[in-house]
Amino acid sequence: MARCVEFNEVEKIEKAMNVFWEKGYNATSIQDLVDAMQINRSSLYNTIGDKHQLFMKCIGNYFDNAMMEVKEKVSKYSSAKEALINLITDKAGWIVSCDKGCLGMKTIFEIAPDDCQVRNQMSKNNEVYIDFLKSIVQKAMDAGEMDDSESAEIMAEYIVNSFTGWKQAYILHQNPIKIKKMSEVLIKNIFK
């Protein structure tokens, strides 16, 4: 038998993720990555793969974490309406909480248009997220807490769309109050 891997891959992936998060795919060099991951170049290539493979693992990890977190939070509320309001308010808070961009959105606009492997992964992730949101929206509609003149799916997409817009606005103007206001308008709009 021989030596076995001495580092925790998930841990290293998370460190790499933070670099991609901050700088984006193209602006991140292998040097940046090995520095942040505290891993050897060879170990990186041997155990994880090249830059693109590492990136795929990062966005996978990013989504899994985000999805787990949101599911956990939602499970705390018995009312679908309350769960939605909290989900939206949380997102608005999250957007203004970090000045770096959002890895997901950055990836969609920077990489996805020209990289179908990334696009497929992001598209799948997005669908999973929207399906989840849709199920809560449906519950709210069934409970009569929400206007159901539009389908649950459309409403779910509508909500997710807003998040991207908020991040854009926050990157440009860095005004937390405006983002909070936007989230309130959204909540008002979908529940009237």
Add this chain to the structure above:
Amino acid sequence: MARCVEFNEVEKIEKAMNVFWEKGYNATSIQDLVDAMQINRSSLYNTIGDKHQLFMKCIGNYFDNAMMEVKEKVSKYSSAKEALINLITDKAGWIVSCDKGCLGMKTIFEIAPDDCQVRNQMSKNNEVYIDFLKSIVQKAMDAGEMDDSESAEIMAEYIVNSFTGWKQAYILHQNPIKIKKMSEVLIKNIFK
């Protein structure tokens, strides 16, 4: 006296803009640019400047064109409500009309967070656009064509936010019908 510049700068800037549009800032090399612009390396550096300066000129040109176009279109309608509906419908059509991303949005997510020169320019552009939209929204409100329980500015931001979300959705799922539907929901929401 000596020789004078033999190429039309604006024309060259436009060609460069298309490259940045397609590939984004970081993925575009000077080689890509001189190839597309059909200009010499030295001429580029002597008359326009380095990559970053060229990029700044490109996003300036991009915004000026977009702004001119939208103003021209809006001027055709005497009703503010009609103008807004057309502006929104147009944007939805534009989003699904080209498969490459949107230079503006790409720049905001890829470059703006880490490049304050770019961020300031984009932020200024965005403000100008929103101010313009706000003035139309205000007209629609004054004419009683639009619900005025929210300020014109908030409504203008709300509309612009949606555009970014649509582009994201289209990059991921390439479903024109969904984008059209989203624009209809927006129109329904802001005019009820």
Add this chain to the structure above:
DNA sequence: TTGATTCTGAAATAAACGTTTCAGAATCAA
């Protein structure tokens, strides 16, 4: 035509890029 000036093309620069290689240290069952 002259002469000062400016544009142009190609080559050169030095640094950074992603990736590979490989000798040697580390590990662990036998």
Add this chain to the structure above:
DNA sequence: TTGATTCTGAAACGTTTATTTCAGAATCAA
């Protein structure tokens, strides 16, 4: 301790990067 195996660090690979340099062609007033 041996021997097979695997991880590690550093160096090297060949490209590609953005930018500069410079000799010569092109221009135009005088």
